[in-house]
Amino acid sequence: MFKKTLLAVSTALGVMASAVVAVEPIEGDFWLQEVNAGNLPPVSERMPSIPLVPDLKLRGRELGTPGGTLRTMVTRAKDVRQMVVYGYARLVGYNERYEIVPDILESLENENDIKFTLRLRPGHKWSDGNPFTSEDFRYWWEDVANNEMLSPAGPIDFLRVEGELPTVTFPDAHTVIYEWHKPNPVFLQKLAEARPPFIYRPSHFLKALHADYADEETLSEALYEARVRSWAALHNRSDNMYKFDNPDLPTLQPWMLATKDGKSRFLFVRNPYYHRVDPNGVQLPYIDVVEMQVVAPGLVAAKANAGEVDLQARGLDFKDTAILKKGENSGKYTTLLWGNGTASQIAIYPNLNYNDDLWRETMRDVRFRRALSLGINRKIINKGLYFGLAKQGGMTVLPVSPFYREKNSQAWADYDIEQANALLDDMGLTERDKEGTRLLPDGRPMWIVVETAGERQEVENALQIIIDNWKDLGIKLLMRPLERDILRNRVYSGETMAAVWFGWDNGIPHSYTSPDFVAPWQQEFFAWPKWGQYHQTSGDAGEPPDLAAAVRLNDLAHEWSQAYSTVDRAVIWQEMIDIHAENVFAIGLLNNAPQPVVVSNRLRNVPEKAIWAWSPGAHFGVYRVDEFFFDE
Template sequence: MSPALRILLAALLLLPALARACPAQTNPDFVPRETPPLGDIATYGLLPPVSERMPEEPLIVDLPAKGREYGQRGGWIRSFITQRRNSRIAALYGYARLVGYNEKRELVPDILKAVTVGEGRDFTLTLRRGHRWSDGAPFTSDDIRYWWEDIVNNPMLSPSGPPRFMLVDGKPPEVAFPDPVTVRFRWASPNPHFLPNLAAARPPFIYRPAHYLKQFHARYTDETTLASQIAKAKVRNWAALHNARDDMFRMENADEPTLQPWMAVARGSGSHLLFQRNPYYHRFDANGVQLPYADGLDVTVMSGGLIPAQVATGHADLQAEALTFSQVPVLVSGEASGNYRTRLWPSGTAADIALYPNLNYNDPVWRGLLRDVRFRRALSLAIDRRIVNRSLYFGLAREGGVGVLPFSSLYKPERHGLWAEYDPKAAAALLDEIGLPKKRGEAYRSLPDGRPLEVIVETTGEKPEVADTLQIIAETWRDVGVRLLVRTADRDVLRNRVYAGQVMMAVWSGWDNGVPEPDSNPEELAPMTQENFSWPKWGQYYQTSGAAGEPIGMPVAETLMRLAHDWAHVATTEERRPLWERMLDIHAENVLVIGIVGEAPQPVVASNRLRNVPERGLWLWDPGAFLGIYRPDEFFFADPPPRS
């Protein structure tokens, strides 16, 4: 018996043999087919047959309508991640959401059977009758009730109360659970944040496996039993215990049931993770085959510098993490011997490389200068983006500032290039106008207080393209009298320093969503979150309702906040479009983030044996979950290994 099958059998021995009536099908021609080796396990009574595991109304996928093949079952998809916490790969590749984005980035029901929306504020969620968790327990409205009543509104588990996307004007919704398959959320005003959050790359998981988590909750488990578990887990209290067991996104707790296509086998070693097929998954192809086609994900944790070599020798079936455009020659040279193809997908972020002047920088002199639009424009005009594109991306990237990409209906080419042409004379004139002198015989200008004009840009150093870009920028900035210094820091350290106002300027990618539509949340364009490196303290102030950070101190930022507020209080796409347009215009005109290049090619390597992998896609975190939006549960091996 193969090791993979042994693991599968060992795990499934624990699954309850739940029997129920054969589900009624809306499609009379649909006949579910058993999945080997699950069929063998069902034969021996260790697992119900597929007709009893599936929802009464499964999600049936017509693959030819999507331009894809019907597949066959079997095989494990091998991939690499750079650190253990990226075990989230199973939730990203799985991309099972209550509602999710299709490949056109349209919101459609997924785990849910249906969603109805009234006036943009009244949401009725309808679950699939007979849907079950990966351990066979029923998935019902009680699992959403548990999240709402016992997690979100429990002060021990959620000290700040309901998350912000569940509040409209600071008020939570009315929530009702009329029956096991119906949940209703009703706000007094429109809530445009609700459904996009459910479909996010990292969703809030407004449902939890109540039957599993109740054993760690003080409302449902007696104090003595909890005390024993707390001591064994070596945590402070029951809330810490509950949080440790509740791991829906990273999926490192193999005991917690899931609705994803693959479920964790066991915690395993620190460098190897296995996620096997969920026998209760709700999606089927139109031939009656339960998805996913692949038996599981075989994931290895490895240093990012070693991954390209492993991929080039054929040790990955599907890989994008830790691959950059600079490694394409190595990847292409290994295609024949490694039996794979390298696809180049354009990045979907608003820019692949961007400079973020920190408008909340602690130094008062520098803070005033960074808030001067003339200074930001001068720095942007002094960058030769054509050299960056041709030198590092062979001209395949798009030169310009931070903004929406042509894949979006909000795209305007004139906006994308505003203040982004290389014009060192205009840049020098703006610096002169500000009053930043360059003394005779000196290479660099001075600040008003006499200090040298030295812009310190901090980076994680994770991508070689960024280091090369900064070197090119340093040369062109020197021509206008600005000195660029580079400081490298760990990713988490850099973030915390930015949040504390200790970083003058950081290099990062542009807004996560470079392909927004009028109904997309514009919070990245306004100071509503500390994650935006342009204004972390203003974002903190908004997120904490004034408990941290500092109030907005710049008129243009106040305008953006007002527009974002207006967007959240209108109900139609037609009303939201001009608000988005105005916010994009403000960003382009004020150069609040200095974009360098966008749509840079992202290598996506797929084995020639793995089918249904799109030739062309958009590499985007949200919306899309990177590969998730392209449904890896529909990928299959043309020649899966023979069954043991």
């Protein structure tokens, strides 16, 4: 008999446990024929002895009925990986309040972020019926992550604390322990990400491809058949659990890939060994099959309008809302408008590492960045692009985050041409040419070239408005659309003066969230690519930060990684957010721009109000697509 377990958290020892209730699993129709034929065990033998039973009523969800095929679309064949994102089966994952809770794990003990004891569910199995045990963790750690052939750079970075790798032990079949000498506060957060680091592998499957385990002759035949030269290449190709492109690779996700060598249409069928069951004993997921069609980017809205999907948000923008609304009756769907989890829907990044010395010095003057921000009429952009439904403001965290401050959202974000011009005059940029354009100290006109990925019409529309706004500052904006990869390479090399991108992917950080993306640690933050390169390569490339505010952010990020308490980490986070608001490293325009979500009228348990976010949230994942069901 299962007994009820409550979540307990203490200061010294944090114990996270899944709620355990007594249920008798019920065999569904989908696998019944296979069970009757003796090809598959009954559901009572397929489930863990302690399955995860979500409290649907507590979360306002309906108890569902299994069955049906859910149709959705992607724009590239490689985006079958979205099924790992949407499926969102993780060792630990976020709930809808963005708390980290056990999922695949039965429970987890956290001792001051130094020692993590992971406890697996007894009887849990991979999708092919083989046991999921600590051997799968040991195999990854010893035979993959620490094997030079498979992982030349060694274990992934989030497992290093000031260069130190953990001690990893496997006391029994259902226990795995990670331990460091200093705190690793990002450990759980990384495990819960949309793209998680899979610190386990189906060892029973992959050992047949590993030189330390496989029969040499059999392995040689496999290499010949796969047309690869080394066992390591074959192993790595077969082993990518995030790409989700190998139907033979066992999985723990709610659905498993059933299409081999697909190009335009992929099918995913329910995992018969999935570890979640509803309070009535019905094994999740409710939906039997997910059909993922690959279409051209420009056709997503049109096909959704024609009623050819049951659930779709990816590939849809707010500009598509009108056509989607028109098709609701004939397409038998509803268009929901969710909030957006990015810190800013559109942000301009002056490149503080730009290769031109004089322009770099100019852009590093905070008065210049503040003036550019004050010179933007966000209200007009909001009305023109989003009918006033977005929130105007600079780039900062969203109100859902505990670090949100209204003053940070409004810092240097009012439309104030007079103050903007005063800041530029105060910098000594008072000389102008005959057209009224301000001049740099060397006599060059102040023309700012803003490069874009050329993928979003809303970006070009916003920049057209800003072109007129900045004329009043004596600054000429030139827009240059590029391909995404070309844009990134130009930014990273310092060739781009300024670029447009989204704001931070994670606009709702908490104290447990790693602040690496608000520190000068990532080249992906277009304001300081070379500072990010310096950190990411341990000084082998890029430049060390040499701007006082950036140096302070760098120091704070290190302090956060060494802090022992949630309170200390929260204080650090707040200071970092405040520094960004005052320094305007990225000029945010709007946030909370509505994200259209097309939902079939037959599909249940899809939240009407929600946040569309990659991190944290895994887009649909945090809302548990395995609990969605068709009412017929």
